[in-house]
Amino acid sequence: MTYQDTISISTHATGAMNDLTHGVQAIVAQSRIETGLVHVFNVGSTASIVAMEFESGLVADLPRELDRLLPPGRHYNHEAAWHDGNGHSHLQASMLGPGLTVPVKAGKLVLGTWQQICHLECDVRPRQRTIVVTVLGD
């Protein structure tokens, strides 16, 4: 069995994080799939889906540390073509990856208590984001 749906969110700024866990769980429930996998995917190249404890400390830490490792304001060749100041956004999102797959058991996401499915906006401006959620299993 296969079931697919989307989640739409607005991100208010660079580094904004959103907890998608409840929305993904709702789609898993609609799918009536009991055992299998759910895949959560950000359409677009400057945002990511990560597994993280969604608490205010880490929600600040993750984008700040990404900006330390892959800083805005450096010279990136991407800027030569586009001049949109988001070369670091592309690199951060490519390194974290656009998607996450989570097991489904007894119709529920299998996650740790402090493990959520989080969307991270890496781009330099607010964006409308579409997240595709696909459930496969029995």
Added chain:
Amino acid sequence: MTYQDTISISTHATGAMNDLTHGVQAIVAQSRIETGLVHVFNVGSTASIVAMEFESGLVADLPRELDRLLPPGRHYNHEAAWHDGNGHSHLQASMLGPGLTVPVKAGKLVLGTWQQICHLECDVRPRQRTIVVTVLGD
């Protein structure tokens, strides 16, 4: 077809790595699935599943380099709430990701000779870990 089972391990310290390849292959064999995918997922937010050559050099290199890029002992906002000294553990695990998907062909994992499925403990103390293994295919 869908088949799901778990692997339980004890990790002895931060940076400990375990080779899960044989355990995952055994679950694939039990599933009798010949062609498809197997997904390997760490339940919890401070450990990761990575593909790596499991040899003693890299087993030392990977956690040491992660500690260089996302060091313990820095100020992380996560500490303000929890005071458990593992802010870097969360960030390392979020960046590497909690899971790995590997193709299955003729009932076997498709991996390079020097490519194993490895569990990495990022937390600051020994942990009991549950890894959920899900096989999908025909």
Added chain:
Amino acid sequence: MTYQDTISISTHATGAMNDLTHGVQAIVAQSRIETGLVHVFNVGSTASIVAMEFESGLVADLPRELDRLLPPGRHYNHEAAWHDGNGHSHLQASMLGPGLTVPVKAGKLVLGTWQQICHLECDVRPRQRTIVVTVLGD
């Protein structure tokens, strides 16, 4: 339904990137799967599959920034065993990951306009690479 095929490429040097999007879409079309997931996996431990805008700026930026974060020429314990000068290649590939999963909808990959499926060679010499593409769904 499950469908599996491979893509073979030659990579000309360390840091070389190849756009696999059209090859993956062709395999999805052959599968006749309308709704589901496609998984793209590099066999071997020193190359990665990443989602990125495939344009000449980022194609230069990503390998250069990886070399800044995990530089060649440092002392890695991996070298003590193998002396092949590619310890950083293993670490870069392990951090980015060997595979990528993308949703399929109406028989097409669901990707942003500037979001491609890219192969990155992290090894220090040209390689022949096999990429396994697995499509699951209805």
